[in-house]
Amino acid sequence: MTANRKGPPPALPSPPLGKVFRNLFRAWGPQHWWPGRTRLEVVVGAILTQNTNWANVEKAIANLRRKRLLSVRALLATPVNTLSEAIRPAGYYNQKAERLKAFAGFLQQRYGGSLHRMFCDSTPELRQRLLSVPGIGPETADSILLYAARRPVFVVDSYTRRALKRHGWIRGNETYDEIAALCEKELPAEVQLLNELHALFVRLGKTHCRTQPRCRGCPLEKLLPPKGPVQ
Ligand code: SF4
Known part of the structure; x- marks a missing residue:
């Protein structure tokens, strides 16, 4: 990807974002973002x-x-x-x-x-x-x-940050660019996939990965660490 992120990604286990995408997309399908006419x-x-x-x-x-x-x-x-x-x-x-x-x-x-x-x-x-x-x-x-502009960049928002942290894929104190670089490394530079993935993370944060996580029945439940969500 070519978004010119500041700083190297942190040394962490790679988030299995391909699996994350497949699980979320299988559960909820296309989200039809962004809802703008022009x-x-x-x-x-x-x-x-x-x-x-x-x-x-x-x-x-x-x-x-x-x-x-x-x-x-x-x-x-x-x-x-x-x-x-x-x-x-x-x-x-x-x-x-x-x-x-x-x-x-x-x-x-x-x-x-x-x-x-x-x-x-x-x-x-x-x-x-x-x-x-x-x-x-x-x-x-x-x-x-x-x-x-339909460019292949990963959008980091608070829902994404929260879900990644609860799965132990980030520590939570990383900068925006560090998280984006980490995620972009794991994903193909495909606009449509990145479009859907961001929209699916937002849906995840509103339905299951809320302030209090509702892991039971969540499409990412099987990807949790053995001891459950990281606090
Ligand atoms: S399984 Fe739990 S921690 Fe993981 S995304 Fe779902 S609600 Fe959040």
Whole structure:
């Protein structure tokens, strides 16, 4: 994979992610992510979904669509308070409105407002540039790369981190890039597989691998360490 991760992966037993994927996919099938109508909508959704659930993001996106604010030009021209009012259901709306405007400004300045031109960059180059936009961290950048640019990158979120730790495949204090590099090493660089796997990890975290794990009947139960989940 070519996401230009910082630092080497930690010395740990390799997570059997091929098996993880097969078990989850056999149990739940395709998840049909990312639920955005356009690539801009996917990018906007990736920014709005920080610290909130998808149902709230959908309401915010519906508002943006209804008010005809889902274009780069509109995001640039609309005052931040109008934008924040429209995305209020997504929470942290003032901060997220600033982030949407920061992204639109970045797109305009560097690529003349063209997502198509932005997606012509190489994966490491684009990742680095996205990370320079205020409010875009590694998880958001990788979600944009995977779901909008269709690049083969592994997205690490809190659900993934928690499940990997409970199985003893990470210690839990690794950086984002260390976990992503560890996982990318174990998987083929296939966009569709990585797309499904991230969506399946999210489903896992919402159904079984919650704050209190519900291991009985979980598709990954057979992959637990002999003494059960690591605390
Ligand atoms: S088996 Fe238990 S620890 Fe493993 S993913 Fe399922 S709920 Fe989490």
